[in-house]
Amino acid sequence: MARSLDYRATSPHPADAVYAAMVDRGLLEEQLQHLGGPGAGVTAYEKTPDGVRYTLRHGIPSSELPSMVSSLVPGGDLKIDRTEQWTAAGPGRYDGTGTVTVIGTPASARSTMRVADVAGGGSEVVITAEVTVKVPLIGSRIEQAVAGQIKKLLAAETEFTLARVSS
Template sequence: MAHQLTHRTTAEFPAEQVYAVMVDPDYLKARLERLGGPGAALLSHHVDANGARYELRHGVDANVVPPMVRSLVSGDLVIERVETLVPTGSGRYDGTVSVRIPGTPASADGALRLADVDGGSEFVVDASVTVKVPLIGGRIESMVAEQIEGLLAQETAFTIDWLRQRG
């Protein structure tokens, strides 16, 4: 059974400005350098008037991977993440996120929404984390969801700091 997670953040900046930063390759590379872990990289990137699609690779040092998750992989954990965002109206962007951990039965898929709200914008990630391992999969899903929540919080802080410094 999948573990559902919803991550919601607000910023004092309009959605258009947040979107421009979120899809900027220099920003993505800087964020990965700071938060991406070993082997982090921007694997592909495409932005045009119809929206954006980019693929990221994160690394997690084996020493910080929870033991139950470590039982699924040997060595560092590699996480591949594909995100899309498209303009769907004035001050609104919708998209998808897909996360894979090669060599494991773990994945996450979901929807992204960035929209103007009073005083700025709101970014929402609704995702479903799945780990297909009999008996312990649910516990691992909860751990993976916690790690995703933590990463999203760090990325949000990085993004807001980026916007404030360059806004």
């Protein structure tokens, strides 16, 4: 059974500016240097006719993992590949989809994302994800732990990106 995750953040900046910062390769690389952990980096990046697609590698040291998660990754850091595809969906709106693979584990996630202008000015980022861990008996507990870590990461990434938009 999958664990659902909803994340929202607002910005005083228009969606066009927030989106531009969120998908800027240089800012993605800078963000990963600060938040990505061991072995982090942009592993693929391409502009598409209607948007952008990229893959980010995150690393989490085994010492920072909950024991139930580190038991799935014996003797090493956790490596996470996150692929996002973004498209312009109309004036002041961008839609995205994402997939997450936790390398060498039965854990994965899928997401839908949106950055859109809101009435009265500014914009909102909305992310809905489902985390799945295919481990009998304890999978749901691991999903809960992974979902919590994802939510913390999303908050840190949003804070980082919005600070750059404000600069």
